[in-house]
Amino acid sequence: MNIFGAVVFFTLLITFLVKLVSELLNLKAAEAPLPGEFIGVYDEDAYSKSRDYLRVSTSFSLFGASVDLAVLLLFWFLGGFNLLDQLLRGYGFHPIATGVLYIGVLMLMQSLIDLPFSIYKTFVIEEKFGFNKTTPKVFAADILKTLLLSLLIGTPLLGGVLWFFEETGPMAWLWAWGGITAVSLLLQYVAPTWIMPLFNKFVPLDEGELKSAIMDYAATVRFPLTGIYVLDGSRRSARANAFFTGFGKRKRIALFDTLIAAHPVHELVAVLAHEIGHFKKKHIIVNMILSLGNLGVLFFLLSVFMNNRALFDAFFMQNISVYGSLIFFSLLYSPVEWILSVFIQSLSRKHEYEADHFAVTTFEKGGALADALKKLSRNNLSNLTPHPLYVFLNYSHPPVIQRITRIREVSAADNAKPLN
Numbered sequence: 508m509n510i511f512g513a514v515v516f517f518t519l520l521i522t523f524l525v526k527l528v529s530e531l532l533n534l535k536a537a538e539a540p541l542p543g544e545f546i547g548v549y550d551e552d553a554y555s556k557s558r559d560y561l562r563v564s565t566s567f568s569l570f571g572a573s574v575d576l577a578v579l580l581l582f583w584f585l586g587g588f589n590l591l592d593q594l595l596r597g598y599g600f601h602p603i604a605t606g607v608l609y610i611g612v613l614m615l616m617q618s619l620i621d622l623p624f625s626i627y628k629t630f631v632i633e634e635k636f637g638f639n640k641t642t643p644k645v646f647a648a649d650i651l652k653t654l655l656l657s658l659l660i661g662t663p664l665l666g667g668v669l670w671f672f673e674e675t676g677p678m679a680w681l682w683a684w685g686g687i688t689a690v691s692l693l694l695q696y697v698a699p700t701w702i703m704p705l706f707n708k709f710v711p712l713d714e715g716e717l718k719s720a721i722m723d724y725a726a727t728v729r730f731p732l733t734g735i736y737v738l739d740g741s742r743r744s745a746r747a748n749a750f751f752t753g754f755g756k757r758k759r760i761a762l763f764d765t766l767i768a769a770h771p772v773h774e775l776v777a778v779l780a781h782e783i784g785h786f787k788k789k790h791i792i793v794n795m796i797l798s799l800g801n802l803g804v805l806f807f808l809l810s811v812f813m814n815n816r817a818l819f820d821a822f823f824m825q826n827i828s829v830y831g832s833l834i835f836f837s838l839l840y841s842p843v844e845w846i847l848s849v850f851i852q853s854l855s856r857k858h859e860y861e862a863d864h865f866a867v868t869t870f871e872k873g874g875a876l877a878d879a880l881k882k883l884s885r886n887n888l889s890n891l892t893p894h895p896l897y898v899f900l901n902y903s904h905p906p907v908i909q910r911i912t913r914i915r916e917v918s919a920a921d922n923a924k925p926l927n
């Protein structure tokens with residue numbers, strides 16, 4: 508094993524061990540009694556159910572990660588990457604077609620390994636805890652639609668990236684980056700009208716108390732809202748959510764029907780105020796710039812490691828290729844990716860506090876948002892006492908108790924301000 512092989516191998520092992528340790532610590536931390544803040548929101552039954560859910564989903568996730576790791580190591584050390592390459596080269600296609608097939612087959616194999624896990628998670632675990640609303644028919648249709656979309660969008664995109672690196676010389680990374688950036692912006696633009704309706708029904712919210720409360724609030728914070736839609740989240744899951752789509756002056760909000768069913772109007776407006784906070788504090792733009800920046804660095808480094816013989820040796824490859832470089836470099840990049848993801852999660856938690864701050868100072872002083880968060884936690888069986896290491900590594904949102912504490916502080920400071 509050369510230095511590249513060693514970096515990838517030890518990264519895989521270390522990330523797995525860190526995951527194992529943090530998950531076990533997290534389970535241990537969940538043995539804490541019900542936090543005082545939640546007395547009256549959870550009864551003993553609901554609290555023990557949320558801990559059961561954590562135990563079951565943790566062991567399942569550890570099992571899945573072990574299988575993934577074992578399969579990857581076996582495939583690697585039995586020379587699977589090379590065997591597949593030799594098989595596809597045997598057909599004598601154009602290198603770009605061979606490359607698309609090579610990466611396509613690897614991705615398909617990964618999906619096939621994930622499929623039984625996804626079925627078990629949906630129809631056994633989520634079912635047992637009352638979250639699952641998906642029928643086998645909807646589940647299968649979702650998979651087919653996702654597969655078709657990946658083929659339709661992914662194939663030309665991947666072919667394009669391979670073409671840039673085959674044909675356009677040292678600046679290929681810049682072209683590939685520009686191309687992917689353009690396509691991903693375009694996709695975000697068309698997704699609400701062309702892609703999302705393939706999976707969910709979006710119905711404009713009826714006139715009434717909720718709609719006027721939302722429009723009134725949006726007007727007080729000068730937020731251009733062109734549409735409010737209700738989405739049939741209950742088709743798949745009892746979990747609740749809300750999100751924005753669209754750019755500039757054409758923003759729409761989509762509320763899950765499950766969210767509307769579980770919260771009174773003032774809590775829904777508080778949730779919406781939080782989401783608008785993300786826009787007002789420029790979090791959406793910052794995230795987009797960060798992820799595109801990361802992609803640019805990734806493509807640049809890929810061009811540095813392009814067709815590096817030692818990198819191919821690490822994966823027992825006979826022939827070098829652009830598509831092989833793409834796969835093996837992304838494995839080599841995984842320690843960087845891991846560190847970046849921890850950084851991005853911590854930034855995301857900071858953004859959540861800022862969005863909460865915005866919601867509390869612009870709408871009804873804290874109470875509504877804190878109540879909504881408590882109810883959301885109970886309905887999603889959230890872990891109320893996660894371990895700090897686990898939060899540091901994985902949480903995109905701060906633990907709910909810390910959010911509520913911060914909301915109270917902001918609200919108290921805001922109330923103490925003299926009226927003018």
Ligand SMILES: [Zn+2]
Pocket residue numbers: 781782785859862
């Ligand atoms: Zn948020």
